[in-house]
Amino acid sequence: MPLTKIADFGVSRLSILDENGKADEKLLPKLTNPQFLDLFTWMTLLRIFDDKALKLQRQGRIGTYASSLGQEACTVGSAFALKPQDWTFPTFREHGMFFVRGTPIVKVLQYWGGDERGSQSTSDVNCFPVSIPVGSQPLHAVGCAMAMQLKKKDAIAVGYFGDGGTSEGDTLEAMNFAGVFQAPVILICQNNQYAISEPRSLQTRAQTIAQKAIAFGFEGIQVDGNDVLAVYKATLDAAEKARAGKGPTLLEFFTYRMGDHTTADDSTRYRTKEELEMWRKKDPILRLRMYLMAQGILFPQMEEKIIAECVALVEKGVSDYENMPAPQPSDMFDYLYKEMPPALAEQKRNFLSFLSTQKNNAQPNKTEGPGFP
Amino acid sequence: MKANMVQALNNALALELESNPNLVVLGEDVGIDGGVFRVTDGLQTKFGKNRVIDTPLAESAIIGTSIGMAAFGLNPVAEVQFSGFLYPGFDQLISHAARIRNRSRGRFSCPLTVRSPYGGGIKAPEHHSESMEALFIHTPGLKVVVPSNPTDAKGLLTSAMRDPDPVVFFEPLRVYRAFREEVPDEQYTIPLGQAKVTQQGNDLTLISWGSMFRTSMEAVQQIAENEKYSIEMIDLRTLSPIDWPTIHSSIQKTGRCVVVQEAPLTLGLASEIMARVMEKNFLHLKAPVQRVTGFDTIMPLYKLENYYLPNAERVKEAIRKAMAF
Numbered sequence A: 001m002p003l004t005k006i007a008d009f010g011v012s013r014l015s016i017l018d019e020n021g022k023a024d025e026k027l028l029p030k031l032t033n034p035q036f037l038d039l040f041t042w043m044t045l046l047r048i049f050d051d052k053a054l055k056l057q058r059q060g061r062i063g064t065y066a067s068s069l070g071q072e073a074c075t076v077g078s079a080f081a082l083k084p085q086d087w088t089f090p091t092f093r094e095h096g097m098f099f100v101r102g103t104p105i106v107k108v109l110q111y112w113g114g115d116e117r118g119s120q121s122t123s124d125v126n127c128f129p130v131s132i133p134v135g136s137q138p139l140h141a142v143g144c145a146m147a148m149q150l151k152k153k154d155a156i157a158v159g160y161f162g163d164g165g166t167s168e169g170d171t172l173e174a175m176n177f178a179g180v181f182q183a184p185v186i187l188i189c190q191n192n193q194y195a196i197s198e199p200r201s202l203q204t205r206a207q208t209i210a211q212k213a214i215a216f217g218f219e220g221i222q223v224d225g226n227d228v229l230a231v232y233k234a235t236l237d238a239a240e241k242a243r244a245g246k247g248p249t250l251l252e253f254f255t256y257r258m259g260d261h262t263t264a265d266d267s268t269r270y271r272t273k274e275e276l277e278m279w280r281k282k283d284p285i286l287r288l289r290m291y292l293m294a295q296g297i298l299f300p301q302m303e304e305k306i307i308a309e310c311v312a313l314v315e316k317g318v319s320d321y322e323n324m325p326a327p328q329p330s331d332m333f334d335y336l337y338k339e340m341p342p343a344l345a346e347q348k349r350n351f352l353s354f355l356s357t358q359k360n361n362a363q364p365n366k367t368e369g370p371g372f373p
Numbered sequence B: 001m002k003a004n005m006v007q008a009l010n011n012a013l014a015l016e017l018e019s020n021p022n023l024v025v026l027g028e029d030v031g032i033d034g035g036v037f038r039v040t041d042g043l044q045t046k047f048g049k050n051r052v053i054d055t056p057l058a059e060s061a062i063i064g065t066s067i068g069m070a071a072f073g074l075n076p077v078a079e080v081q082f083s084g085f086l087y088p089g090f091d092q093l094i095s096h097a098a099r100i101r102n103r104s105r106g107r108f109s110c111p112l113t114v115r116s117p118y119g120g121g122i123k124a125p126e127h128h129s130e131s132m133e134a135l136f137i138h139t140p141g142l143k144v145v146v147p148s149n150p151t152d153a154k155g156l157l158t159s160a161m162r163d164p165d166p167v168v169f170f171e172p173l174r175v176y177r178a179f180r181e182e183v184p185d186e187q188y189t190i191p192l193g194q195a196k197v198t199q200q201g202n203d204l205t206l207i208s209w210g211s212m213f214r215t216s217m218e219a220v221q222q223i224a225e226n227e228k229y230s231i232e233m234i235d236l237r238t239l240s241p242i243d244w245p246t247i248h249s250s251i252q253k254t255g256r257c258v259v260v261q262e263a264p265l266t267l268g269l270a271s272e273i274m275a276r277v278m279e280k281n282f283l284h285l286k287a288p289v290q291r292v293t294g295f296d297t298i299m300p301l302y303k304l305e306n307y308y309l310p311n312a313e314r315v316k317e318a319i320r321k322a323m324a325f
């Protein structure tokens, strides 16, 4: 018997706005002018925030920070396509998603400032807290989607991860569960080409990340991650599909991390200026700006106003953060269990009484050594 | 050479890569980046991509493939970027690395070293600051090492890399660049399983390891300003197997003991030390053994981490309590 081909697969790529701000009219998502401007404003806010956060880190006012410079379209466009009842499961690089979904700026600063209250997001914002262990949270998203499915809720879940994250077994297991149970979930890979120093080619031999979905029996699409309209449309389509009970989708947002991995990283060790320059031309904000200007939706005066408003919002966030009273040392005991076991309560009491014997409750240790990478 | 712990470890790796052709270093960002703390800096350039391997981001795969390599003639030195990220590889470590010799009745072995930065004190995000050594000490078949200074780090890592069994080598983050000292240029080993009595004394035995050794030393120096206690200090260095004879003979001399660990209280290594000390030296003891530990809570984010970490004040308090009993 000769070999017979029993299956045939392809992977498509969605791109709507090109680098020069020219849109493919047939693919344009239906957005009102204020919505177009919202997308522009959120991305602008995120960029201003990232820039400010880097400065705060350098001045020692927050800790290690992971910038999302260059990836604004991914988090803003995807979050913009969701409904408030949907749930998102972020990594540490989804500040844009947090903002769009309604998390106050001060919370994000608190989190990066080493204050747990930053993760205590307001109860009307459906975001799980940041998950630092790479590849761990797609499973939570799938589980959440299964819960929504079983409880017949009109909500879907979105799990974010990076290109590095696709190498973790947990991420692949999440895809498998999503496929097997036809969970109403969108798995979003922000393929920013690097996992710290390692280029995407070190993570997988596969030509695309999108195609990984095929092995698990559902659709994977590559999307121009620097094109906020494509990101928005792909997420909206996947969300509609999930809501209609048609199962999961893997979206590979093909983008680029313009900054260092975090403030403790030095990306000049592993990538070239030329590469950076090549990607700078693909800037996601620039191309939306060109499109909106050409359409007459945005004009210079309005842009100035938007920028000024974003700067003011970020500055307000910073001052809220810095005026926040320090977290109480006792906080570290209080959220471990619903009811504190007696032995832990005793540890807490002993600790607080020890602290009260210390000179003006000063932090008892000095920090030394290197910062965190 | 003058070296901090990062440089001493780098030197140990370089010398062993040179002298043992079967040694391979693998992990996330260990190649061109030289590791996020630069412990493997320059090694890939010098020894090539076949010996110093940047792997995909997958701890289970790093440890799991290391087990296969180790069983078939290589000496893998796997880096797990932070000890908080050992858990995806934990199954491979406890279900296989620790067991393959026993399971195969000695036919296969696992000469594997897993290096991982651990401990708090550097203002890192969540999962980057815990001290979970007890999980590994509790696992039969693993050895566990924690150096407290550059010189020991080099000698202990060299021993770990030559050990016939799997060794988990924890590198205290807070000590990495805290100080430099004169470290011998040549290759040398410090045997695993040997604690170091760093200071002789007659009144009390103070036991610690890793970054807490430095905190303990600080406490001893401070307390010496006013109180005339004669304190014997033990730096455990290897946490599994433990050097019990050194501990017991010290306690039989001093009759008092304080154990300092950064890890949570419950079932930390201090618990085991207290139990053994009591079993062996009951009639020698002049006071209940005291311990200074982290709390049974999650290591907090950095604004509170210094409240969590044991400090010299807490160590002094424990010493005074033991002395005053």
Ligand SMILES: Cc1ncc(C[n+]2csc(CCOP(=O)(O)OP(=O)(O)O)c2C)c(N)n1
Pocket (backbone or CB within 6 Å): A093, A132, A133, A134, A135, A161, A162, A163, A164, A165, A166, A192, A194, A195, A196, A257, A261, B028, B057, B059, B081, B085, B088
């Ligand atoms: C399980 C685990 N291993 C290692 C790390 C350390 N680490 C933090 S981010 C990172 C790279 C992540 O790359 P990617 O998934 O592509 O996301 P990106 O940082 O590029 O957004 C690594 C290795 C971690 N946080 N979790």
